[in-house]
Amino acid sequence: MIEPMRIALLGFGSVGRAFSQLLHHKRKAFPFRIVGIHTARQGTVIDDRGLDRTPVFGPKAESLDAFLEAAKPEVLVEITTLNPATGEPAASHIRAAFRHGAHVVTANKGPIANCFAELHELAQQAGLEFRFESTVMDGAPIFNLYRYTLPGVRLTGFTGVLNSTCKLVVEAMREGLSFEDGVRRAQELGIAEADPSYDTEGWDSAAKAAALANVLMDARIRPSEIDTKGIGRLTTSRVLELKEKHKIVQLVARARRSVSDGKVKIRVRAEVLEETDILASVHGTSNLLLFHTDLMGTIGTVSLHPTPSQTAYGLFSDIVDIARTI
Amino acid sequence: MIEPMRIALLGFGSVGRAFSQLLHHKRKAFPFRIVGIHTARQGTVIDDRGLDRTPVFGPKAESLDAFLEAAKPEVLVEITTLNPATGEPAASHIRAAFRHGAHVVTANKGPIANCFAELHELAQQAGLEFRFESTVMDGAPIFNLYRYTLPGVRLTGFTGVLNSTCKLVVEAMREGLSFEDGVRRAQELGIAEADPSYDTEGWDSAAKAAALANVLMDARIRPSEIDTKGIGRLTTSRVLELKEKHKIVQLVARARRSVSDGKVKIRVRAEVLEETDILASVHGTSNLLLFHTDLMGTIGTVSLHPTPSQTAYGLFSDIVDIARTI
Numbered sequence: 001m002i003e004p005m006r007i008a009l010l011g012f013g014s015v016g017r018a019f020s021q022l023l024h025h026k027r028k029a030f031p032f033r034i035v036g037i038h039t040a041r042q043g044t045v046i047d048d049r050g051l052d053r054t055p056v057f058g059p060k061a062e063s064l065d066a067f068l069e070a071a072k073p074e075v076l077v078e079i080t081t082l083n084p085a086t087g088e089p090a091a092s093h094i095r096a097a098f099r100h101g102a103h104v105v106t107a108n109k110g111p112i113a114n115c116f117a118e119l120h121e122l123a124q125q126a127g128l129e130f131r132f133e134s135t136v137m138d139g140a141p142i143f144n145l146y147r148y149t150l151p152g153v154r155l156t157g158f159t160g161v162l163n164s165t166c167k168l169v170v171e172a173m174r175e176g177l178s179f180e181d182g183v184r185r186a187q188e189l190g191i192a193e194a195d196p197s198y199d200t201e202g203w204d205s206a207a208k209a210a211a212l213a214n215v216l217m218d219a220r221i222r223p224s225e226i227d228t229k230g231i232g233r234l235t236t237s238r239v240l241e242l243k244e245k246h247k248i249v250q251l252v253a254r255a256r257r258s259v260s261d262g263k264v265k266i267r268v269r270a271e272v273l274e275e276t277d278i279l280a281s282v283h284g285t286s287n288l289l290l291f292h293t294d295l296m297g298t299i300g301t302v303s304l305h306p307t308p309s310q311t312a313y314g315l316f317s318d319i320v321d322i323a324r325t326i
Numbered sequence: 327m328i329e330p331m332r333i334a335l336l337g338f339g340s341v342g343r344a345f346s347q348l349l350h351h352k353r354k355a356f357p358f359r360i361v362g363i364h365t366a367r368q369g370t371v372i373d374d375r376g377l378d379r380t381p382v383f384g385p386k387a388e389s390l391d392a393f394l395e396a397a398k399p400e401v402l403v404e405i406t407t408l409n410p411a412t413g414e415p416a417a418s419h420i421r422a423a424f425r426h427g428a429h430v431v432t433a434n435k436g437p438i439a440n441c442f443a444e445l446h447e448l449a450q451q452a453g454l455e456f457r458f459e460s461t462v463m464d465g466a467p468i469f470n471l472y473r474y475t476l477p478g479v480r481l482t483g484f485t486g487v488l489n490s491t492c493k494l495v496v497e498a499m500r501e502g503l504s505f506e507d508g509v510r511r512a513q514e515l516g517i518a519e520a521d522p523s524y525d526t527e528g529w530d531s532a533a534k535a536a537a538l539a540n541v542l543m544d545a546r547i548r549p550s551e552i553d554t555k556g557i558g559r560l561t562t563s564r565v566l567e568l569k570e571k572h573k574i575v576q577l578v579a580r581a582r583r584s585v586s587d588g589k590v591k592i593r594v595r596a597e598v599l600e601e602t603d604i605l606a607s608v609h610g611t612s613n614l615l616l617f618h619t620d621l622m623g624t625i626g627t628v629s630l631h632p633t634p635s636q637t638a639y640g641l642f643s644d645i646v647d648i649a650r651t652i
Binding site: 141 | 348352355356465466467470471474475476477478479572601602603604606607608614616621622623624625626627628629630631632633635636639642643646647
């Protein structure tokens with residue numbers, strides 16, 4: 001049996017709506033109740049009996065503290081719009097939730113990439129859970145895979161193809177379109193970050209790699225410390241020349257623990273790959289992450305064409321896991 | 327803290343030796359002890375204090391019952407040589423272990439493919455655990471992935487490239503060699519079954535697909551009921567003709583739950599794929615399994631170049647999981 005849980009949402013965009021739908025769909029087996037939603041633009045709504053799928057927002061609560069005080073959630077789901085480069089304001093939201101005694105689930109990679117060790121310690125001190133499955137690969141089991149299915153395994157490194165915008169841009173160029181056409185396509189699909197150079201220059205991948213390395217390898221690294229070079233200087237003629245040779249450019253993040261000093265080295269690079277390489281086999285929004293391990297060789301997770309529903313599922317799976325853990 | 331466990335092995339080939347090495351390597355964090363090994367050819371050895379990595383076998387115990395009676399294991403690790411078409415004698419060994427009050431871990435797919443429902447029920451009636459992570463994809467988390475990281479998810483189907491011999495045969499043919507050359511190569515690597523037509527005619531894939539469908543979709547199907555056609559009629563000239571067009575043949579197992587009657591339909595087929603297809607991107611002993619789900623879209627697990635050490639790790643992870651569960 002799963003414990004009932006009182007849940008508050010911070011942010012209510014496409015992922016928030018998909019999450020609310022999912023909870024409604026699964027309400028019989030998983031007795032989770034959304035008791036409040038606080039947003040920057042739509043306002044605030046609180047209902048202790050649980051909100052339905054089309055909540056009617058009232059005026060915005062005075063502050064996050066006031067919202068948490070009133071809604072008294074057991075779990076705060078942090079899905080605000082992010083400044084991915086700093087992790088703020090999401091990191092501050094997470095600290096506030098811990099102060100109010102709430103477990104936290106977030107889909108924001110920024111806090112994990114920038115200050116995981118601090119937030120993890122805050123959670124531990126408060127006796128609270130902190131989960132973030134949806135921060136990398138949209139809800140596909142990555143952190144939970146490592147936590148629950150690989151006992152005794154040590155990660156020696158990982159290799160990931162984690163940024164959708166770059167794949168869409170390269171694919172557009174392979175059709176003879178321009179770099180800008182590709183970026184526009186990613187924007188139309190709602191996939192590119194507000195500033196698309198964050199994707200194409202490799203910083204999104206660096207943030208995801210930092211999140212993975214911080215959580216799974218205790219790397220204590222920030223995205224800005226990662227050796228990163230994106231696809232920004234790629235031209236359509238170069239891409240077509242490679243295509244002629246059955247090669248493709250992918251933005252690849254590679255991490256490995258150095259044998260000499262034990263530190264985790266990470267590199268994000270536009271790599272030229274054979275089209276038949278498994279790293280080249282994920283297209284569009286699909287992602288692939290390979291774990292290099294001491295006992296289980298190289299194993300990986302692939303997620304094909306995820307949508308906001310999969311990010312919402314990652315949040316849901318985190319809450320189920322908290323309900324089972326506490 | 328992990329509970330100490332008394333373990334007995336049934337069979338001691340390459341996987342058994344790798345497993346014994348692994349337990350030795352991990353003995354500080356995981357206090358598991360091999361108290362007996364029973365084999366058909368090498369004989370039997372029992373030592374309550376725990377065996378070292380190079381056990382000295384004595385005469386073969388009179389029977390499995392006599393061995394289990396004397397060794398009194400908490401977990402029996404079933405890794406005998408299998409008749410994969412029937413699941414025997416492994417299934418009988420597993421029943422015996424349950425009668426003696428031992429949990430069971432096996433790397434033998436036969437019993438899962440042929441009589442999972444019965445064995446699962448026997449385990450439940452006896453209040454014992456029954457695990458088999460290593461039966462499909464050599465220890466990569468498949469069953470545990472579903473069990474622990476995908477709460478609330480329903481499998482609508484799966485697609486797998488699960489047989490190594492077929493990949494090696496097709497790869498040999500792509501080099502201009504014959505079908506028989508490819509089979510010989512797989513045999514030299516110790517990968518092909520004793521009767522290689524079991525691999526090339528698709529029965530190994532059918533058994534793995536049945537195991538997956540029985541455990542994860544409650545399909546109650548036997549491998550012999552699966553619509554199976556292997557690579558046996560493939561010629562080198564056809565393979566080279568396809569290679570010219572950047573296509574490749576892979577043996578693919580596909581399962582889906584029928585919307586009309588709710589039954590699980592499985593098909594194993596030599597499929598012609600684009601070389602850039604993700605299903606074509608696993609070579610040699612590498613494997614790929616995609617889960618099609620209701621909530622998490624299509625996600626998959628890939629295992630690159632596994633060895634008997636990875637199968638041994640799957641057994642180990644099952645025992646850790648039992649120690650945590652009971």
